[in-house]
Amino acid sequence: xxxxxxxxxxxxxxxxxxxxxxxxxxxxxxxxxxxxxxxxxxxxxxxxxxxxxxxxxxxxxxxxxxxxxxxxxxxxxxxxxxxxxxxxxxxxxxxxxxxxxxxxxxxxxxxxxxxxxxxxxxxxxxxxxxxxxxxxxxxxxxxxxxxxxxxxxxxxxxxxxxxxxxxxxxxxxxxxxxxxxxxxxxxxxxxxxxxxxxxxxxxxxxxxxxxxxxxxxxxxxxxxxxxxxxxxxxxxxxxxxxxxxxx
Numbered sequence: 001x002x003x004x005x006x007x008x009x010x011x012x013x014x015x016x017x018x019x020x021x022x023x024x025x026x027x028x029x030x031x032x033x034x035x036x037x038x039x040x041x042x043x044x045x046x047x048x049x050x051x052x053x054x055x056x057x058x059x060x061x062x063x064x065x066x067x068x069x070x071x072x073x074x075x076x077x078x079x080x081x082x083x084x085x086x087x088x089x090x091x092x093x094x095x096x097x098x099x100x101x102x103x104x105x106x107x108x109x110x111x112x113x114x115x116x117x118x119x120x121x122x123x124x125x126x127x128x129x130x131x132x133x134x135x136x137x138x139x140x141x142x143x144x145x146x147x148x149x150x151x152x153x154x155x156x157x158x159x160x161x162x163x164x165x166x167x168x169x170x171x172x173x174x175x176x177x178x179x180x181x182x183x184x185x186x187x188x189x190x191x192x193x194x195x196x197x198x199x200x201x202x203x204x205x206x207x208x209x210x211x212x213x214x215x216x217x218x219x220x221x222x223x224x225x226x227x228x229x230x231x232x233x234x235x236x237x238x239x240x241x242x243x244x245x246x247x
Contacts, residue, residue: 015211016057017042017114018167019141024133025165028061029144029155037145038129038164039117039152041078049110052171054232055101055209058118059130059165060092067092067121069128071100073168074115078139078152081115092120092128099209101232105171116168117149131155131162171243172211172234186237188244194226195244197235204237 019040029038056071068089074081085102092098108114120128136142141163142155155162189196197204197219206215209231217223219237228246235242 015170016167020132020163020165028127029131037119039143041140042114044108044112052105054105055169057099061130062126069120072117130165134161136161186240194228198222207234
């Protein structure tokens with residue numbers, strides 16, 4: 001248990017949760033069925049209690065894969081994971097990382113077992129799921145299912161010793177979900193490739209979908225922010241905190 005806590009802290013990097021070695025990405029696990037299902041599990045310790053997750057990232061290795069995939073967040077044990085967030089279909093178009101939004105958020109609590117589960121259709125010659133160089137963190141970093149998520153096993157059962165290259169992204173710690181305070185009138189209005197901040201005068205901070213601060217700006221009642229890539233952005237303006245979707 002002591003070792004697990006140390007390992008978890010080592011893999012909790014700011015606002016992302018993962019198990020893989022970020023300096024070694026490139027090996028690919030063999031695809032065993034027509035529909036790949038792979039997952040990691042993150043035990044929530046006291047340092048993560050009360051944090052909010054909103055999206056995940058998964059690395060697609062084979063650049064020829066264009067079949068739709070799904071990303072899910074589950075709670076529970078290996079025997080009975082329960083889906084609590086589902087991205088719906090996303091469409092990989094190239095080799096690399098894909099950030100996938102769930103359309104909702106989840107507050108995590110100490111003691112939870114948080115799953116990140118990815119599924120992707122594949123042809124017999126395609127290997128979409130990326131792994132690191134290992135070694136695997138058994139029962140947490142390298143789970144695979146051959147029956148659409150009904151049962152799970154470790155890659156070690158197939159002679160492989162790697163962790164899946166995927167991660168969960170959390171809302172920045174100083175961004176709280178919820179409506180603006182009634183005494184103030186901050187409004188975030190959609191705009192082409194960005195959004196407009198209205199009803200507020202003063203300094204504001206804008207965070208990108210991965211929780212990184214991308215802009216500090218003085219707002220003068222009605223100010224356009226952009227251009228921005230599609231995703232969920234977070235605004236901290238005075239005593240107000242809010243989020244907005246850019247499409």
